[in-house]
Structure formats: C-alpha cells, structure tokens
Amino acid sequence: MEAARHYPVAVIGAGPIGLTLANLLGRLGVGVLLVERNATTVQEPRAVSIDDESLRAMQAAGVVETVLGGVVAGYGSHYYTRPVAGRRIRFARVEPTGRPYGYPRRNAFRQPVLEGQLRDALGRFSGVEARFGWRLLDYAQDAARVSLSLEGPDGTAAAVTCDYLVGCDGAASRVREAQGVALEGTTFDERWLILDLENNENTTAHTEVFCDRRRPxxxxxxxxxxxxxxxxxxxxxxxxxxxxxxxxxRLLRDHGADRRATLRRKVVYRFHARVAPRWRFGRVFLAGDAAHLTPPFAGQGMNSGIRDAQNLAWKLAAVLEGRLGPALLDSYERERRDHIWQMVRLALRMGQVMAPRSRLHAALTQGAFLALNIWPPARDYVAQMRYKPPPRFHEGFLVPDGLGRASLVGRLLPQPRVRLADGREMLLDEVLGNRFVLLARGEDPGALMRPDRGALERLGALRVLVVPSGTAMPVAGGVACVAEVEGGPFAAAMAPYAGRALLLRPDHYVAASLASGDGGAVVEALVASAGGAAPALPAATLAAGGA
Structure with a gap:
C-alpha cells in the first residue's frame, strides 16, 4: 500500500458535476483528489441540454470558450398536438432571445465531449490529481479529517486523507450509501425509450414535442x-x-428521423423525483445525482448538479483559506434544496403538457396555450421561458435588505457586457473574477467608498463601479470602473439600488446591499453567520499531496 497522502478536498465521481467541481476548486487554488471508478469519462450520450447558468459556471471555471465550441447555442422548443386529418398544429413555441446571465438560455451539447473538455482542463492545475480506474471502498471521519480507502485498477490499495469529501458519484452513490441514507420521493411507473442518432441530416434547429396521449x-x-x-x-x-x-x-420513421442516420444508443429509463434527506454529514457532502434526481422534461438534472458544484466550491475554498468559518458550509444545502424542488415541480408540470392523461386533458391544455398566444405578455411569458423559476435563496449566506420582490439579495446577478477604459469589451464576470466584490452602478463611486474598508478587506473584496452606457468613467483610487455596453436586465435589476452597493459572493449571487454607514455591520453579520473567521490552514495543505 502506498504511503497515505493528504488533500484539502477529495471528490468521488468524475461525471460533469465532479469534473466541474474539481475545475472550480483548482481555479480557486484548492488542492483536489478526483477519483473515478471508470477508466475514462463517459463515451455515450446522456445529458443533452446545458443552460445559461451552467455556461456561466463554465465561465467561472475558465473553460467556457472551449465548451461553447462544442454546443449548438440558443435552440427552442415547439409543441405540437396529435395529428388531426394528418396535420399537427403547433400550439406553443419557446424560443428565448434574452441573455440575462450572458449566455443563451438553452443549448445542446454532447456529454462525452463536455466531460473530455473538463478532464483536459484539469491539466492547468498542479494541485489537482485525477485517478481514473480507482474506486472508493470505504471512508471514516473524525473532527479533523476524512480517511479514505481506495482501490486501483490493478488491485493496488491506497489510503488517503482529506479535509472534506464530496460525493458526486451519481444515483447509486457509494458516498451516500456509506451514510445509510436513501433518496426520498417518487420513482414513477412511466418508462421512456431514448434513441440517440448520429449523422442525422434532416434535422430541425429546435426541440419538437409531440403531445400525443397515445405516444408522447x-x-x-x-x-x-x-x-x-x-x-x-x-x-x-x-x-x-x-x-x-x-x-x-417505425417510431423514428413516423417522427421524421433520417433513415440513413446511425443509431448510437438505445435504452429505456424510468424517471425520478427524489432528494436525499441530508446533503451534509460532518465533513462529507453530496452533490448532483447523489443528492437529487429530477425528471428529464425540463432538462435540469445535470444543470442542477452544476449549480451544486458552484455553490459548494467557493464555500470550501473560503473555509480552507480561513476567510470564513466552517459554519458557512451549512448554508450549502439550505440554499440549494428549495431550488431543487422548484426544478422538480417544473419538470413534472412540463411532463403533464408533454404527456396528457386523456383527450380532454390534452384539449384543455393545448387550447389554453393557443389562447395565451393572443395576448403578447402571456405569449412572451412562455416564449421567453419566464416560467422557469430563477435561482433565489431566502436563507443562507445573506443578509436581507427589506426591498421585497425588487431585492437582489439571494439572487444571481445579471451579467452584462461591459467596456474597460482601454476599449476592450467582455462579460462582467471577467472583471469580477471568483471573489467577493463590492459593486455599484452609477456615475459616482461614493457608494463604494463609504462601507467600512476593514470588514471588506477580511473578505478580500474587490470594488467595482459600473457606469451606464455613454457615461464618462470616473477615476477613483481602489475602484475598478467599467461601462455598460448595453444595460438591459442588469440596469433594470440595479435600479432600486441608487446610492447603494451590493456585496457579491464569489458565485456572483448577491449576499447583501450596503447603505451609507451600515456596511461594516452588514459584513460583520455575514461573517458571524459563518461562525466567524476560521484559523487559516498552512499554505502547504492547500496543495494536493501536502503533508
């Protein structure tokens, strides 16, 4: 057996969630051991839709340009009735055009390609070690660390330790199983046949949904x-x-597939709406399918797991660096659980549209959508995907500001394109980075200068002023100034915050808003909610393989 090595974080499972988490942690300077029982990443198509929030997470991981090279960006969905006199009627059209988070809302991708890109990207980080063909046998934890027993492809045994363990090992999670915890919820009787085609020529640019109760x-x-x-x-x-x-x-022929296409994969699956009762067990966490399973109809299974990874990555880094106390990690499940259930409910509602229970149910549902098309605001509610619940935390690492529905606290900040003083244009997150940021919009940097500097420096916060398009950039020491290229959703969201600044978390969610004179107290309240600042770990322990 090889000598035991220590890693700040061990991640079990190198699917899209584990690979994303390892890349995010690597970019934050945290050492990672990534363990995957298979010899390579997946070679067959599984998840097929990646949304704008996940692409923003890829941006945070520093791989978005590579990922975009392998996707079909910005597709929509067309919903059709059963054939009537040999003709189908399109009763709903979903083609979102907005980019509130900087990317198209819906995008098609190939999971084997994405996983290969994320695995290759790990080579950027000297502190990230990936072991493919290794499996987790068992683990145990005490107050200081987690001890893992691993087995290599040739039967080699290895014992390693880590500060934190994250199970990204899917629905049959070994990490979750070792805790004696099962997913709770519903496994539906419905089964669906999946057929993946290659070299399919007569394709359309959008998803087509045939809402025929006889065979959806x-x-x-x-x-x-x-x-x-x-x-x-x-x-x-x-x-x-x-x-x-x-x-x-016959099924492919009847639904317009290219007869010359190659059938790459066929499989029957059941869908699930199930969530683990707990996602944290001391120093052990669950993410992705290990923590929750979502019906496929909204395309949110993998995307929800990527949200888990981004939520957890910066918190692990902040605790390991000693910026915030370990109680911060309690906010992971508190913030993510409610949104998971929102995605489950959305998927179930969409499933009812796709697979009506009866002819009457189909007629009523489809007739209602046709009626909505008459009124532009209702039509756009569907077409622009405004029915999708935006991520919002009501509790966790945040301090409410009392602005009610207009409040940005707990929300993911919209991401506009901005222009730097030298004329270069980029998305806002390229300026913000993956750190705490004090941000204001307007022409006066005063809102950024008033909050207590000492409390913000504890968090390593950058100060950023976004000026409206066409406004001269002020010169302010210690403040990065950028100009909007287009205001759009960002300008509208920031409208209630004139003269105030927002404290952004490293995942670009809004933690608090700071008014004149109260900045220090708000930041101190946030730090206190995380149990105060933890003692910083020695720098050597932040690198994989440290003593």
Whole structure:
C-alpha cells in the first residue's frame, strides 16, 4: 500500500458535476483528489441540454470558450398536438432571445465531449490529481479529517486523507450509501425509450414535442448532426417491445428521423423525483445525482448538479483559506434544496403538457396555450421561458435588505457586457473574477467608498463601479470602473439600488446591499453567520499531496 497522502478536498465521481467541481476548486487554488471508478469519462450520450447558468459556471471555471465550441447555442422548443386529418398544429413555441446571465438560455451539447473538455482542463492545475480506474471502498471521519480507502485498477490499495469529501458519484452513490441514507420521493411507473442518432441530416434547429396521449414523443437537437428521440412506453409494453429493431425503425420513421442516420444508443429509463434527506454529514457532502434526481422534461438534472458544484466550491475554498468559518458550509444545502424542488415541480408540470392523461386533458391544455398566444405578455411569458423559476435563496449566506420582490439579495446577478477604459469589451464576470466584490452602478463611486474598508478587506473584496452606457468613467483610487455596453436586465435589476452597493459572493449571487454607514455591520453579520473567521490552514495543505 502506498504511503497515505493528504488533500484539502477529495471528490468521488468524475461525471460533469465532479469534473466541474474539481475545475472550480483548482481555479480557486484548492488542492483536489478526483477519483473515478471508470477508466475514462463517459463515451455515450446522456445529458443533452446545458443552460445559461451552467455556461456561466463554465465561465467561472475558465473553460467556457472551449465548451461553447462544442454546443449548438440558443435552440427552442415547439409543441405540437396529435395529428388531426394528418396535420399537427403547433400550439406553443419557446424560443428565448434574452441573455440575462450572458449566455443563451438553452443549448445542446454532447456529454462525452463536455466531460473530455473538463478532464483536459484539469491539466492547468498542479494541485489537482485525477485517478481514473480507482474506486472508493470505504471512508471514516473524525473532527479533523476524512480517511479514505481506495482501490486501483490493478488491485493496488491506497489510503488517503482529506479535509472534506464530496460525493458526486451519481444515483447509486457509494458516498451516500456509506451514510445509510436513501433518496426520498417518487420513482414513477412511466418508462421512456431514448434513441440517440448520429449523422442525422434532416434535422430541425429546435426541440419538437409531440403531445400525443397515445405516444408522447420528444426529439431534441444536438451538435454535429446528432439528434435524440424519446418515446413514452404505453401500459402493457415491455422494454423489449420498444427496443426491438422493427419498433425502433417505425417510431423514428413516423417522427421524421433520417433513415440513413446511425443509431448510437438505445435504452429505456424510468424517471425520478427524489432528494436525499441530508446533503451534509460532518465533513462529507453530496452533490448532483447523489443528492437529487429530477425528471428529464425540463432538462435540469445535470444543470442542477452544476449549480451544486458552484455553490459548494467557493464555500470550501473560503473555509480552507480561513476567510470564513466552517459554519458557512451549512448554508450549502439550505440554499440549494428549495431550488431543487422548484426544478422538480417544473419538470413534472412540463411532463403533464408533454404527456396528457386523456383527450380532454390534452384539449384543455393545448387550447389554453393557443389562447395565451393572443395576448403578447402571456405569449412572451412562455416564449421567453419566464416560467422557469430563477435561482433565489431566502436563507443562507445573506443578509436581507427589506426591498421585497425588487431585492437582489439571494439572487444571481445579471451579467452584462461591459467596456474597460482601454476599449476592450467582455462579460462582467471577467472583471469580477471568483471573489467577493463590492459593486455599484452609477456615475459616482461614493457608494463604494463609504462601507467600512476593514470588514471588506477580511473578505478580500474587490470594488467595482459600473457606469451606464455613454457615461464618462470616473477615476477613483481602489475602484475598478467599467461601462455598460448595453444595460438591459442588469440596469433594470440595479435600479432600486441608487446610492447603494451590493456585496457579491464569489458565485456572483448577491449576499447583501450596503447603505451609507451600515456596511461594516452588514459584513460583520455575514461573517458571524459563518461562525466567524476560521484559523487559516498552512499554505502547504492547500496543495494536493501536502503533508
């Protein structure tokens, strides 16, 4: 057995969630051991949709340009009735055009490509070690650390320790199993056949949803002439019935697939709405499918896991660096759990539209959508995806500011394009980085200068002033000034905060707003909610393999 080594964080599972977490931690300077029982990343298509919030997380991980090179950006969804006299009627159209977080709302991707990109990106970090073909046998923890027993591909045993362990090892999580915890919720009787095609030429740019109670079908676009088809199994049908080659051929033919396309994958799955009762066990955490399973209809399974990774990454880094106390980590589940259930409920509602229970249910639902198209605000509510619950925390690492529904506290800050003094343009997060930021919008940097400097320096906060488009940039010592290229959602969201500054967390959520004279007290309240500042770890322990 090799000598025991110590890592600040060990991540079990190198799917998209574990790989994202390792990249985020690596960029924050935290040492990571990434353990994956398979010899390589996945080689078959699984998740197919990546949203704007996840692309923003890829931006934080420093890989978004690479990832964008492998996606079809900005596709929509068209919903159709069952055929009537041989003709289908489109009753709803979802084609969001806004980019509130800097990226298109819906994007098609290939999971094997994304995982390969994220694995390659780990090579940037000397402190991140990936072990593929290794599996977790067991682990135990005490007040100081977690001890892991691992087994390599040739049967080699290894014992390692870490400060924190994160299970990103999927629905059958070994990390969760060792805690004796099962996912709670519903496993539905519905089964769906998934068919993934390559070299599919006669494709459309959007998802098509055939809301036929007799056989609901969804067909989704993908990069490089790929396309996915999903068909609901009917009562009495077996998996073998739908997997039979003649049935597969007929279903694809009836729904417009290219007859010359190559069938890459066919599988039957059940969908789930299940969540673990706890996501933290001392120094051990769950993320992604290890913590929650979401029905596929909203395309939010993987995307929800990426939100987990970004929420957890900066908190682990802040505690390991000693900027904030370990109680900060309690806010991870408190912040993420409510939004997970919102995504589950959204997926279930969308599933009811896709798979109506009866002819009457289909007629009422589809008729209601057709009626909404008459009134532009209602039509745009659907077309612009305003029905998707935006991420918002009501408790956790934040201090409410009393502005009610207009408040940005607990929300993900919109991301505009901005211009630097030298004329370069970029998305705002490129200026903010993955750190605490005190940010204001306006022409006067005074709101940034009034809050107590000492309390903000404890957090290492950068001060940023965003001036409206066409406004001269003031010169202010210690303040980074940028100009909006277009105000849009950012300007509207910041309107209630004239003369005030926002304290942004490293994940670009708003932790608090600071008015004149109260900045120090607000920041101290935040630090206190995390249990105060923790003693900083020696620098050597922040690198993988440290003593």
């Amino acid at each position: 079908c969804i067909t989704l676009p993908g990069p490089d002439r790929t396309r996915r088809f999903e068909f609901k199994l009917l009562p009495g049908e077996t998996d073998e019935d739908l997997l039979a080659p003649e049935m597969v051929e």
